[in-house]
Amino acid sequence: MMTRRNWRRSLVPLLVLALMIGPTLTGCSYKRYVQDSTYDYGTKQKGDPKMLGSRMYGAMSSNPYQHDNNWVEYSSLLSTDISNINGVAGALVFLSDKNAYVGMTLDWTATGTRKSGGPGTMEQDNTGSNEGVFNVDNGSPFWNNQRIAGPYNSYFTVNDHNEISSELKQTIAIHVRRIAPTVQEVHISANQEFVNHLVQYAQEAWAGRSLTPWYDSFNKLVKHQFEGGNDVPAPINVQKLKAAGHLGSQ
Template sequence: MNKWINSKASIRLLALALIAVVGLAGCNYEQRVQNSTYDYGSKKKGDPKMLGGRMYGAMSSNPNQHDNLWIEYSTHLSTVVSNINGIAAGMVFLTDKNAYVGMTMDWTATGTRKTGGRKAKEQNNTGAKEGVYNVDTGSPYWNNQRFAGPYNSYMTVNDHNEISSELKQTIAVQIRKLAPAVQEVHISANMEFVNQLVQYAQEARMGRSLTPWVDSFNTLVKHQFAGGDYVPEPLHIQKRRGQARLENGGKTTP
């Protein structure tokens, strides 16, 4: 009898030990996910994504921080950012002072947006099920001048302050590893900002200098990150106006 009781007790202890191990494994798995770049929303204490000081956004009160002297498109950094979980596509521009990131986001990570959840989505992708681009009008046509849009598009976030701080920190850490001279890293998923940056990237990919567009670029980033009042026209419109002026002997055309 005592032998049976002891055996039963041993089995019970073994079962409890197994339950504890499974529970611990479950906790460890959950913690690993929260600490990984698949989760930017949990903000648990000790999350390695947020260790150390903030690496993104304004670092000084310099009013001329966005008066850049030159700009260049970084193919390598753009690829690095695009490969981060939660990001569909990223573009990185370097200047004599800063790094600027424009991006769209996908569904490969949670918590990429701080608040709002699905109700705050700026994209309506239901048209894809019906074989149309614009589900409201039934139009199958896409504006080829735009990279991101309100229909059948990867996610954008109008206010860059609504992007998860963990995601922005992850991006900034990667950029600073590869470009340590950068003073500030500014990040946005604003739809208009992204669409304009795509055109600068296209210029660079075609081997064209971005020097003629430095002032326009500065105006764009000031509007996005420093409360600037003016949004420059997209690059293709600026180029068209410039060509028209040349054809009219330098006269401005409407």
């Protein structure tokens, strides 16, 4: 059992350490400490450690077939790792023979996750939680469990992936490449439609089902999101209904 004398002796080094660190985390030094951390993706100070080195995300080549993936798999390890980054509410990460694809929602655990815009640019209306409903416009209490993001009472999305902070994307890409160093490109989006599509691919993997039948659909999805492709595949649940003959061919 620790005596009072031993307790005081063990406390002395902690007090000394606090006195040494304290002055460095006050005033301007503390402000810079926060700006350099992953709690701030918007200040963009010169020498910010989050942006040192070359760009690690986005298109790295002019290969017109970069998103023609030959295989795709869901990465539970990377999804968990990226979800733990400050500013990220949750992430789904998929690896292919060429790339890593990150679909995510955002929260308020960090500033500057979006490049520009104030409250008026927010894509979510979360006021319904104060009134005990899900959809504040029609009073509905129901949520579509096939979606992880929506316009009401949801974590935050960003329609254009180019509007996500470069510091946040760099931070995510570094995490991805640390775990999966062979990926050629890391593509990141917080687009609502994109993440809601990805959750259905993830559900297939969680259920132990192969993603092989969905490779073409997945490639069409990422081309639409990151290449400006015109075609958006139907969600997997809709494709399954069509295959079973429960929906028309439209």
